Amino acid sequence: MNSTERELLQLIEKNGRLETGTIARLMGITEDETKQILDKLEKEKVILGYSAIIDWTKGTEDGAVTAMIDVKVTPKRGVGFDKVAERIYRFPEVKAVYLMSGVYDLSVSIEGKTMAEVGRFVSEKLSTIDSVISTTTHFILKKYKHDGLVFSDNDEDKRIVVSP
Amino acid sequence: MITEPTSKYLSNTVQSIQPSGIRRFFDLASSMENVISLGVGEPDFVTPWNVIEASYHSLEQGYTAYTANAGLFELRKEISRYMKRRFGVMYSADEEIVVTVGASQAIDIALRAVLNPGEEVIVVEPSFVSYAPTVTLAGGVPVPVNTYSENDFKLQPEQIEEAITDKTKVLMLCSPNNPTGTVLSKDDLERIAEVVEKHDLLVISDEIYAELTYDEPYTSFPAVKNMRDRTILISGFSKAFAMTGWRLGFACGPKTILQAMLKIHQYTMMCAPTMAQHAALEALVNGQKDVVKMKESYRQRRSLVIHALEEMGLSCHVPGGAFYVFPSIEKTGLSSEEFAEQLLMKEQVAVVPGSVFGESGEGHVRCSYATSVQKLEEAMRRIDRFLQTL
Numbered sequence: 096m097n098s099t100e101r102e103l104l105q106l107i108e109k110n111g112r113l114e115t116g117t118i119a120r121l122m123g124i125t126e127d128e129t130k131q132i133l134d135k136l137e138k139e140k141v142i143l144g145y146s147a148i149i150d151w152t153k154g155t156e157d158g159a160v161t162a163m164i165d166v167k168v169t170p171k172r173g174v175g176f177d178k179v180a181e182r183i184y185r186f187p188e189v190k191a192v193y194l195m196s197g198v199y200d201l202s203v204s205i206e207g208k209t210m211a212e213v214g215r216f217v218s219e220k221l222s223t224i225d226s227v228i229s230t231t232t233h234f235i236l237k238k239y240k241h242d243g244l245v246f247s248d249n250d251e252d253k254r255i256v257v258s259p
Numbered sequence: 260m261i262t263e264p265t266s267k268y269l270s271n272t273v274q275s276i277q278p279s280g281i282r283r284f285f286d287l288a289s290s291m292e293n294v295i296s297l298g299v300g301e302p303d304f305v306t307p308w309n310v311i312e313a314s315y316h317s318l319e320q321g322y323t324a325y326t327a328n329a330g331l332f333e334l335r336k337e338i339s340r341y342m343k344r345r346f347g348v349m350y351s352a353d354e355e356i357v358v359t360v361g362a363s364q365a366i367d368i369a370l371r372a373v374l375n376p377g378e379e380v381i382v383v384e385p386s387f388v389s390y391a392p393t394v395t396l397a398g399g400v401p402v403p404v405n406t407y408s409e410n411d412f413k414l415q416p417e418q419i420e421e422a423i424t425d426k427t428k429v430l431m432l433c434s435p436n437n438p439t440g441t442v443l444s445k446d447d448l449e450r451i452a453e454v455v456e457k458h459d460l461l462v463i464s465d466e467i468y469a470e471l472t473y474d475e476p477y478t479s480f481p482a483v484k485n486m487r488d489r490t491i492l493i494s495g496f497s498k499a500f501a502m503t504g505w506r507l508g509f510a511c512g513p514k515t516i517l518q519a520m521l522k523i524h525q526y527t528m529m530c531a532p533t534m535a536q537h538a539a540l541e542a543l544v545n546g547q548k549d550v551v552k553m554k555e556s557y558r559q560r561r562s563l564v565i566h567a568l569e570e571m572g573l574s575c576h577v578p579g580g581a582f583y584v585f586p587s588i589e590k591t592g593l594s595s596e597e598f599a600e601q602l603l604m605k606e607q608v609a610v611v612p613g614s615v616f617g618e619s620g621e622g623h624v625r626c627s628y629a630t631s632v633q634k635l636e637e638a639m640r641r642i643d644r645f646l647q648t649l
Contacts, residue, residue, distance in 0.1 A: 106559070110632075117632065120566045121559035252630075257285040257298035257609055259388045259437075 096141070099124070103132055104141070109243075111145040148244050161190070161206050162213045164221065165199040165231040176200060179226045188216055199231070210234060276395055279388045280615030284599065288609040295638045297626040298609040300437065302582070304501040306538070307549040313541030314534045322533055328525040330358025330509070331536045337543040338509055346469070346479035348487060350511040357521050358531045358539075362467045362495040362508035363389060364524075369463050369491045369510055370397035372519040373429060380429040381422050383414045384617030385585070387437045387465070391617075394431075402427070405619035408587060411576045412439040413447055416454045429461050432480060435468040438616045438625035439585045440578020445478040452483045461516075462490045467508070470499030470550050472580035473558045481511075488513045491520075498581075499550050500542040505535040557582050560628040560635060567639035571646055582629040585613065589622040591649050599624055605648065606641035 096104075099122065106118055113121075119129040136142045151159050171178045176194050183203055184192040191204040203221070207213040217232055238246055266274070288294055329335060335352040342348050350356050359365040366389065370380070376398040382390045384403045391401035404422050406412040419430060432451070434443040443451070455462055464480040481490040495508025510520060524530075561578070568575045568586050575586035588598045595612035602608050613620030628635060 102555075102559075113632070117563070117636065120563040121632065123562040123566075252303065254296075254299050254301060254303070255285065256288040256294060256296045257281060257611060258300045259279065259281050 100132055100136060100141075103129070104136065107142075107145075111147075148242055150238075150246050152238075159206050159208065160210055160213055161204060161235040162217075163233045163235065164203045164205060164217060165195075165233075166201040166203055166221065167199045167228040167230075168201060168224075168226045169228060170200075171226060179224070182224055183221065186216070186220060188213075199229075272395060272398075276392045279392075280596075281388060281611060284603075284609070284611065284615075287600070288603060291603070291607060294603070294607045294609055295630070295634050295641070296609040297628070297630065297635075297638055298611045299627050299629060300583075301503040301629065302498060302501040302553065303629045303631065304553050306500065306502050306505070307542070307546060309545055310500065310502070310538045310542045314538035317537035318534055322537060324533065326358075326530045326533050326536055328530050329356065329521055330531055331533075331540065334358055334536050334540045334543075337540055338511070341543050342479075342492075342511060346477070346482055348479055348481045348492070348511070350492075351514070354514045355511055355517050357510050357517055357524055358536060359495075359508045359510060359524065360528060360531050361497065361506045362465060362493050363393075364528065365493045365495070365508045365510040365520075366390070366463065366465065367393050367397070368520040368523045368527075369493065369512075369516075370394055370399060370429070371523050372516060373461060373491075374399040377426060378428045379424060379426040380431055381419060381427060381460075382431050382617075383433065383436075385412065385436075385438050385613060385620035385623070386431070386617055387433060388615060390431055390433075399429075400426070403617055403619075405617070406439075406441075407619060408574075408576055408585075408623070412436065412441040412585070413443060414451065416450045419451065419454045419460075420458075423458055423460075427458070427460065429463055430455060431463050431465070433465040433467075434480075435472055435578070435580025437468065437581055438583050438611070438613065438620065438623075439576075440581045440583045441576075442472050442475070442477070442579035444475060445483070448478055448480055448483050452480075452486050455489065456485055460489070462486065463493060464490050465493045467493065467495050468498050468581040469494065471554055471557060471582065473554070473561060474577075474579045477580075491516060496539050496542055499553075500539075500546055501549075501553060502535075502538065502542065505532070505538055507531055507535045507539050557629065560632065563632065563635060564626065564628045564639065567636075567643075571639070571643045573642075573646075582627055584626050584628060585620075585623050586626070587623055591646070593649070595621055595624055602642065602645050606645045608638045608641045608645070 115126050115129045119126045168179045170176050180192050188205050190206050193202045195202050205213055222230055335356045338356050339350050339352040342350055370393055374397045379400045379402045380394045382401045382403050384405055394401040402422050404418050406414055469477055481487040481492050491512040493510055496502040564584050573586040575584055595614045599610050599612040610624040610626050613623035
């Protein structure tokens with residue numbers, strides 16, 4: 096990856112809605128070049144998608160419940176943790192799966208409508224997978240910061256209008 | 260003129276100074292709604308968290324008393340290291356550095372330490388609005404030297420020679436410049452240094468924007484051959500570290516002059532705010548990565564704005580530093596003040612008329628690009644629309 100590609104990625108990582116023209120002007124390259132780089136990075140799966148960061152607690156009655164589950168597993172011969180991880184991440188309820196160092200193996204994020212729904216998923220789907228030895232479920236009580244964004248930020252411009 | 264009875268108590272010097280032209284504009288812009296301001300002379304970033312946190316910590320630890328007059332010794336040691344590391348200039352933390360209340364105070368005590376009544380100071384214009392009044396308040400006489408867009412607003416050495424009289428003592432430099440963004444290259448500085456040496460001038464070099472240069476490596480004036488001992492270097496934390504409100508700057512220079520400045524500082528200011536000094540210490544020790552990040556973001560926005568101005572046909576030299584562009588608005592036939600006022604009234608975009616920065620600023624406006632990309636784009640659309648109506 097060259098420095099132009101990295102600069103572009105850093106820009107859209109902060110704001111995925113930046114228009115191609117704006118990106119081009121910020122970087123001092125042409126719009127065509129910008130499109131080419133974006134295409135290339137999408138094709139190479141460096142850019143996997145574009146999503147919005149949403150505070151679901153605002154303006155909706157049916158809030159979502161997120162749990163982070165520490166999962167201990169027995170790795171499968173030949174394929175290690177990957178096959179076990181796959182069996183877990185294929186479930187649409189699962190938002191993230193990471194292989195961890197330390198006292199447990201997989202960290203699994205699950206989103207559901209209610210605590211009961213998440214609980215059902217853990218007891219009926221996750222714990223019953225052959226290689227899973229144990230699970231510890233932690234429910235998220237409040238999100239302060241997610242993906243580098245502070246949820247309740249007071250980010251209005253506090254500067255005086257004109258200054259020397 | 261002020262005609263109220265109490266005006267008789269005012270000193271002649273103070274009465275001779277006009278309030279800054281920026282003030283009137285501020286009042287006008289503040290009274291309006293939905294204004295996008297390109298008139299702000301400070302970063303749009305909040306001070307990096309580690310710096311704020313260091314100041315919290317110092318307060319929790321009870322560091323609420325005075326510091327040494329010259330500033331915390333640890334801070335002066337870090338400034339000394341920083342000046343060596345970043346600009347290749349050596350200053351002793353013991354005797355050659357004073358921590359001040361912003362770079363502005365450093366300029367004030369520098370001028371007061373060196374000027375006798377009537378001595379002249381060459382001020383390169385367009386310039387920061389405070390230089391000339393501060394010279395006057397120090398008993399000196401400001402002598403403006405105009406620079407123009409034809410030369411990218413660079414001071415030409417022969418212009419110094421033309422301005423020199425037997426009363427000339429000081430040359431004030433500011434690179435990168437506010438309002439033009441012009442950066443003087445090593446070569447430019449060396450040519451200026453020749454004249455400075457020939458005429459035995461003292462230089463006050465305001466390098467507050469030194470970290471914010473985008474094209475060439477920066478040369479600090481005291482790093483030029485033979486210049487260290489005839490330069491008072493002025494800098495601070497406001498621009499590079501986004502710390503304007505902390506009011507913390509510093510001056511470096513030869514011992515005799517710095518000790519004279521310290522004398523004024525000691526009697527009139529005592530010391531710079533302690534909590535701000537602790538913050539600055541953290542900024543120097545762990546702040547460089549944030550400086551780089553912020554600088555990168557200014558560079559991108561410079562590109563955005565230059566491109567937009569070009570598209571709407573406002574000619575503008577590419578400024579090598581700071582966060583200002585200084586386009587020419589001459590083709591509109593309006594004075595810079597008329598342009599700024601009409602733009603504000605019709606499209607609610609605030610820019611600063613070039614004339615407030617000196618005579619040679621006329622025909623230009625200063626736009627700060629230290630504001631969000633979204634606002635910049637909207638401001639550029641509005642300026643474009645405004646130009647269509649003329």
